[in-house]
Amino acid sequence: MRAAVFIATGQPLVVETVTDPVPDPDQVILDVAYAGICGSDLHMTENPNMTPGIILGHEFAGTIAEIGSNVSGSWRIGDRVTALPLNACCHCDACDADLPALCPDNLFTGTTLRIQGAYAQLVKARGSMLQRLPDGVGFEGGAMVEPLAVGHHIVSMARMPHNADVLILGGGPIGIAVALFARHAGARKVVVSERSPDRRSLARASGATHVIDPAAGDVGRAFAAIAGGCKPQVVFECVGLPGMLDEAIALVGVRGQIVVAGVILKQDSFLPIVALGKEVTIQYSQAYTERDFEAVIGAIAKGEVKPGPIHTSTVGLDELPAAFEALRGQPRECKVLIKPS
Structure with missing residues (x-):
């Protein structure tokens, strides 16, 4: 072959x-x-x-x-x-x-x-x-199905409340898959923060309700303007660079959830007192299960996910x-x- x-x-x-x-x-x-x-x-x-x-x-x-x-x-x-x-x-x-x-x-x-x-x-x-x-x-x-199953698994790990306002850091293939399944799971505002204008457009086409250019200003203020002054209930970290978890902790709301999907192969750090002060839940997501594959295939077959x-x-x-x-x-x-x- x-x-x-x-x-x-x-x-x-x-x-x-x-x-x-x-x-x-x-x-x-x-x-x-x-x-x-x-x-x-x-x-x-x-x-x-x-x-x-x-x-x-x-x-x-x-x-x-x-x-x-x-x-x-x-x-x-x-x-x-x-x-x-x-x-x-x-x-x-x-x-x-x-x-x-x-x-x-x-x-x-x-x-x-x-x-x-x-x-x-x-x-x-x-x-x-x-x-x-x-x-x-x-x-x-x-x-x-495989990369979409990654996104489905990430969203399922969040135990996201219905009508949640969520922020996705990173608009690559996984961030876009997360946007798609966050909307599918019933999120109200799905906001993607991404530097690339092309990927911001893809995020819009794939389920994001709003997009933010993090190079254009403060992401937290931009999100609050979209969500009526509120902080995100869930932040999905899909970048995988040192410092992104620290940023997610600063951005998420009180008793909010952070799901970390970005892969970092070196030491990283954050200030625990900030997470402690808001009782933040940090959850890591790795790969998927057979149920995620089945759910993605079913959603595509039914036309629920495109x-x-x-x-x-x-x-x-x-x-x-x-x-x-x-x-x-x-x-x-x-x-x-x-x-x-």
Whole structure:
């Protein structure tokens, strides 16, 4: 099969012919119809310790091409599916609690040579992680279920009251997914703070009731002007830079909630007395569950959620290396999909 392969930090991906994957007994092989480029893929390739030869890609949809001998369920060759890109141990506390994404031994598809990803014509997935795509959910939408499930999970972690006024820090793909599902969950004001004018427009098209340019003035004052003088009841931190949690604590209202989704790989700090003085609840959100995938697929199928505006462009495998590099400094794009065939 053909695949886009990571060679070295600082170099573009290289499209090569590689060996077709072979399923373990509990796995299936999918013909990849579409795969998505995630910001975490970009960050991985900037790590000097990244292993050469990895095929990235954990957002995908396609058809079943081969089924392992131990895969249970009514799956058939040709079934239209997506899958949670999780490969957990199945016997730890997290797995016993049906939280495979929190398994300490979980390997995300497309992050290791052992579990290669979907920037390719074929990809392996656990049979237990398959999710059927019903009528009304095309392959493009199916490939966006994974990032949308991240947003759905983040919103569900907030236990958001109906008609809440919420603030989302960051209008990248995850922030926009949070805006979409915050509206779907019944938020009254959904305000996205984002520097990029293109992403502010995408946020508007995807569910935000209002947008703020944080470079144009004080975010707290801008939010209060929108929400009748009130502070946000929930702040979703979707940026992932040091200092953003401290800012979220300053912005949120009394007994407000902060859900942290931004990934920071270094030490960060905040002033605890500010959070203590408002009895702020801080909740972290990591990945998703099978229920999040099911909820997203159902919402798309029913037309309750329309992911179309998030999908900003599609590239083939040969175009992928250049498109991938362009995303490092391109805030205009939101979700770029790959069509490997």
